[in-house]
Amino acid sequence: MSHTLDEVHPRLRQEVADRAGALWDIARALHTDPECAFAEHRAAALLTGELERAGFLVRREVAGMPTAFTARSGDGRPAVALLLEYDALPGLGHACGHNLIAAAGLGAALAVHAVLNDGPGGSGGPGGPGRPGNALGAGGFGSVLAVGTPAEESGGGKVVEVEAGVFDDVDAALMFHPGVHDWVRAPLTAQEQYRVGFHGRAAHPTGNPTEGVDALAALIELFNVLAASGRRLPEASHVQGIVTHGGIATNIVPEYAEGLFGLRAATTGELQDLAGRLRTCAEGVALATGTTVSIERATTRYEHFRDNEVLSGRFAAHLARAGITLTPPVPGVYLGSSDIGNVSTRLPAIHPFVAIMDEDGSDHTPEFAEAAASERAREVLLAVTEALACTAADVLLRADLRSEAWARHRAGTATGR
Numbered sequence: 233m234s235h236t237l238d239e240v241h242p243r244l245r246q247e248v249a250d251r252a253g254a255l256w257d258i259a260r261a262l263h264t265d266p267e268c269a270f271a272e273h274r275a276a277a278l279l280t281g282e283l284e285r286a287g288f289l290v291r292r293e294v295a296g297m298p299t300a301f302t303a304r305s306g307d308g309r310p311a312v313a314l315l316l317e318y319d320a321l322p323g324l325g326h327a328c329g330h331n332l333i334a335a336a337g338l339g340a341a342l343a344v345h346a347v348l349n350d351g352p353g354g355s356g357g358p359g360g361p362g363r364p365g366n367a368l369g370a371g372g373f374g375s376v377l378a379v380g381t382p383a384e385e386s387g388g389g390k391v392v393e394v395e396a397g398v399f400d401d402v403d404a405a406l407m408f409h410p411g412v413h414d415w416v417r418a419p420l421t422a423q424e425q426y427r428v429g430f431h432g433r434a435a436h437p438t439g440n441p442t443e444g445v446d447a448l449a450a451l452i453e454l455f456n457v458l459a460a461s462g463r464r465l466p467e468a469s470h471v472q473g474i475v476t477h478g479g480i481a482t483n484i485v486p487e488y489a490e491g492l493f494g495l496r497a498a499t500t501g502e503l504q505d506l507a508g509r510l511r512t513c514a515e516g517v518a519l520a521t522g523t524t525v526s527i528e529r530a531t532t533r534y535e536h537f538r539d540n541e542v543l544s545g546r547f548a549a550h551l552a553r554a555g556i557t558l559t560p561p562v563p564g565v566y567l568g569s570s571d572i573g574n575v576s577t578r579l580p581a582i583h584p585f586v587a588i589m590d591e592d593g594s595d596h597t598p599e600f601a602e603a604a605a606s607e608r609a610r611e612v613l614l615a616v617t618e619a620l621a622c623t624a625a626d627v628l629l630r631a632d633l634r635s636e637a638w639a640r641h642r643a644g645t646a647t648g649r
């Protein structure tokens with residue numbers, strides 16, 4: 233059966249409208265039962281259950297992570313991935329709105345599956361009959377992949393999935409993020425953490441304190457050096473640190489002191505430069521203080537997000553039908569980091585922000601958690617699900633769009649942007 237976008241887009245919007253109540257129920261269920269990194273067992277079960285009942289071929293415990301999954305409809309290329317985040321924040325619940333990200337990705341995947349598999353009328357709402365998992369491929373449209381990505385807040389499930397090949401042979405990765413701005417792309421920085429330990433020599437008051445080599449003094453000096461050098465860093469680059477070990481008693485010269493340092497930069501290349509600067513400063517302090525130093529990366533590296541303007545433009549155009557206008561982000565404003573950056577280095581990706589509360593608010597707050605279950609969030613969820621589904625269909629049905637998106641991706645990779 234042939235499909236044209238002129239007839240597919242209205243049917244996708246109708247599919248989403250038909251699922252509106254069920255999708256909001258899923259978003260609310262996730263919201264009222266928050267689970268944190270790598271412990272999102274009930275969330276993963278809920279989402280995979282909906283996909284499996286619709287006819288998707290579901291794989292659980294993907295890439296060795298117990299709450300990661302993929303669900304595929306169709307086979308082969310072209311292929312589009314819809315990303316579902318569902319981890320919550322300790323003590324704050326879904327104060328980053330991941331309940332909405334999961335429901336939107338789920339709804340878009342189900343809508344595309346229904347329309348491109350089943351012809352007019354679709355397969356009904358979540359839990360409806362659906363077709364076998366290879367129906368998209370049999371119809372000549374490639375495949376749609378729903379990817380469950382755990383632990384975005386504190387573990388980087390997408391990073392593990394990238395390295396495990398989950399996104400190999402995929403032409404586009406699509407998701408959105410609720411926020412306090414309506415921005416066509418996310419200004420997300422690169423980030424990683426390093427553990428720096430100084431090794432000195434203990435000295436006790438009953439002995440000769442002058443024989444001690446103070447590891448804590450060396451660590452404090454590193455903080456001072458980094459503060460001074462921070463004034464010469466590029467825009468968006470900074471280092472923040474805490475003392476994780478500073479000694480065992482006030483009257484004993486510490487023989488070991490350790491700090492944890494978080495590094496952020498506008499690009500992954502600048503992050504690498506910043507990591508080199510941290511190492512140079514630490515080694516210089518060790519030389520000056522007579523200590524030795526150990527430096528090791530303490531977390532997974534989140535690369536900076538590379539927006540695919542071809543696809544984000546398509547998403548923005550679809551979302552405009554719902555009366556939501558996306559604009560470029562304010563220059564010089566950066567909104568944290570995410571493991572979607574690592575996906576965006578491998579294939580064309582989008583990660584727009586869509587506001588569920590006003591600009592005077594902020595995510596990672598109790599107020600944002602409340603907003604993620606509000607009537608405004610419900611309206612945004614349905615509008616975004618439509619836009620994601622229509623953008624996914626564009627990728628599957630337009631070879632010229634895929635070629636343009638890949639060309640833009642390769643150009644950005646070549647320049648490091």
